[in-house]
Amino acid sequence: MWADNETSEDLLGFNVHADLLIDIINDESVLPITIGVFGDWGSGKSSVLQIVKEAFDKDDDKDSLCIYFNGWTFEGYDDAKAALLNSILKELEDNKKIPDAIKDTIKEKAKKLWKSIDWMRGAGMVMKNMALPAVTAYFTGGLSLVPFAIQKLSEWGNNPEIIIKKLQSDEGKEIFNSFIKEGKENDKNTTNAVAEFRKDFTELLDATNFKRLVVIIDDLDRCSPERIIENLEAIKLFLNVPKTAFVIGADPRIVKYAIEYKYKNNKEIEDDNNRIIIDYLEKLIQLPYSLPRLSESEVETYISMLICKKEIGDNKFKKVLDEFKKYRSTNKYSAFGLSNFEKILEADDFRKVKDNVITIPSLVPLITNSLYGNPRQIKRFLNTYTIRKRLAEVATLQNFNDAVLAKMMILEYSEPKLFKKVFEWQIIQDGVPKELTDIEALCKDKGIEDIILEIKESDFKEWNKPKIIKWFQIEPLLSGIDLRDYYWIARDKLENSITATSMIPPVVRALFNELLPDNMTSTVTKSLITEKFQPFNDIEKEAFFNLLSSNLKRNPQQKRLYDIFNTMIEGKVENTVCHYIETLKIISISDIEPAVATRLADFKSEPEIGDFLNDYFKDGKSKASKAFNLKK
Structure with missing residues (x-):
């Protein structure tokens, strides 16, 4: 770890x-x-x-x-x-x-x-509820309050408790306002505090x-x-x-x-x-x-170095790190990996590193693309990968392939919706979904553009992204592989993907908080989603959906959370429908307000979500169901 x-x-x-x-x-x-x-x-x-x-x-x-x-x-x-x-x-x-x-x-x-x-x-402690910006303005070039504050406060004596009490009273607020007024009038004659x-x-x-x-x-x-x-x-x-x-x-x-x-x-x-x-x-x-995002060679180097350090320990790794520094001084573009370790490490140490690194290099382009060259995401990916490998060993799973595990985790991380789709396929086909064989056949021996056109005309339209096609093409191929064991060790993530359990990036939480006010208009909501959500990378978008979904599951009566989802559906934001449906499945209809159901009725005819909503509200007994079905 x-x-x-x-x-x-x-x-x-x-x-x-x-x-x-x-x-x-x-x-x-x-x-x-x-x-x-x-x-x-x-x-x-x-x-x-x-x-x-x-x-x-x-x-x-x-x-x-x-x-x-x-x-x-x-x-x-x-x-x-x-x-x-x-x-x-x-x-x-x-x-x-x-x-x-x-x-x-x-x-x-x-x-x-x-x-x-x-x-x-x-000043901050006693006045933060009484125009604190005006107090702190003194220290950033604003009002010169201190002389007047000292004069007024001295009239109240030396007891701190009495002064604080007076400052928090109506009298204190009035006097504070006088500080500001006097400060403005006398600012020209006072020394600039800054x-x-x-x-x-x-x-x-x-x-x-x-x-x-x-x-x-x-x-x-x-x-x-x-x-x-x-x-x-x-x-x-x-x-x-x-x-x-x-x-x-x-x-x-x-x-x-x-x-x-x-x-x-x-x-x-x-x-x-x-x-x-x-x-x-x-x-x-x-x-x-x-700082630039890591390139493919840098990601391969980073993963190899992390694994090497874990396998051989800090003391032996110092020699590897010294050689890496020398290497980087003359070669800033190539990966520093197994071929370099072999020259540095003793045979037994090299074998331990090789056994753990060998499945990774072929997947590096996908890891780089899926994790956006982000060191923290790479580290968290490797930690989850390591835990699952250990679980497979403890559970003595037979014919378990680490490379298949890594490949499945990349799909789980970058395309959780498709990861769940494969789960649904394999669960009714004894772990060996025919669909994967069909898509791999479409992706064989052709250029990306030709493959995209073929997939768009097939039953697998949602799989037509270039990075997904590359995922299919890279070894190991999954045709004929029994995936049950791989989904068994990932079962804790099927409801919440890896990204759902990762820390929420601050920029995602900031946008979520900005969207929360109940009085925000639909126009402003649309604008924020267009200007701030759409530029997010896939990891950040997934984290936002997970944050929105988890909050709605915990607070199913909070109308504003539905409003955000609804606005994103109207804006045709990719992946909104699947996250909304998965969230609504967890929520009891009795917890949904009639006003929310009435709004959801606007989507009755939407191709992706309409059938689900009509079935979801079909009982006609709850207030929400009645409200939904009342609207034509």
Whole structure:
């Protein structure tokens, strides 16, 4: 099994990306800079950032201080902005690279900055329900509230409990509003807080004698929209502070969701929403750097290296990893696999690796295509593959072929609807579906385009995608194979495919949450599905359907969930009908509201779902059935 954690151990050949970022940051002429390391969920961003951190953490680099901040870890803090600033100051005070001789100087210069952070955290705790944006605006160039706040609060005495109680009262709200009013009137005569903060921080950084401060912010895309914005606003405090480099790892789509969320109630801004998002990101991030998806040779290398490490252990694997680094320095295009391992490993170790890797290379093109070159998805695929192999061994299944298992899992992962179709075929044919033999015959000795045309004219129209045709063509062929054992070990996944049990990508959860409001119009719903769902890759689309389906099964009376499904059917979104039908099969008709049934009646004549709905509501006894059948 392989842990789903970031690592500085480079099995992907991603050192080249880390080395580029390190080279840029080491160039003093480009500082200050904010770099966005962008990539999909699970694309390897965190591993690249770990490699960068490890490089700057080396004891012999006396010129650099690197601070790593995981935004998700601080999700539960009262003020994520203060948490980030707190981490930076704490590291500056206590880092082992700072000589003891200047530590007292550093702490003295940090005092004023600590006061600013304490104020922010306190303001956030007691006023977050009373126009918190106005309070935090003080620290990002907005209202100069602190002088007025201190004056008013001092009138209430020194007891914190009394002050908090007063702030939460109607009187507190009125006084808070007066803070804002006075702040606006006197803003021209007060010191700019941001400029002051940057000046104080610059002096602190100068006192450390570091040539560069590198702040790595990871897992930003796992945070809630509010937390993402708080972290971005904190970074804005440091813009143009000399000798700083902020490196942010995130899925850019999630960051855009958060910015949209920030401005969603501003009517003036909503009219030009896309321009605002672009401007916000361009002002914050000077250098966007997108990680590429893995190529076929990189996927083969990654899988081979993962299996090799698991089979021979960490100590012996160090030699393999060293040889891999040398190989990559001269050859960035070819796979590093069995032929290379044979030259490095002793015979017994090589045999163990070979026995586990041998079924994989022929399937690599399909794995690459189905998993979109995504390291996390590949790792999860291999973990499931390993568990099922073990289950087959424990259950002493006879004539079990690991290559057939891997091939069936690819279909399960990339085309769960077709995977279930094969299940239905084999269950009534003693495990050997004739249909697979027929389709394999259509796919034999012809070009992809010719095969697609033939399949479109056959009874197997839904199998006409190029990647499915390649799946049929690749060894091992499935004609005459008894599939019962393979479906037996996958039986826990037949109701919920592998992707259903995988973690939901943040970008999928963000869209789902955006679609949830009950008062959202049909027009807006259609627009979001067109603009945000349709660009998803197949894995993300499947994850969205699974999330929508699982929520509807748990909350069958939540009308909005049906509305989303209905809108997707009207938009002819691929695979919607099969997911909707599978979901409705689980839901009791008694849990369906009449209004939902009336809406579903609009699809009575739809070819794919109409027959199912007419049969589903045929009893005529429940309120939902009566409502469905009432509508002509």
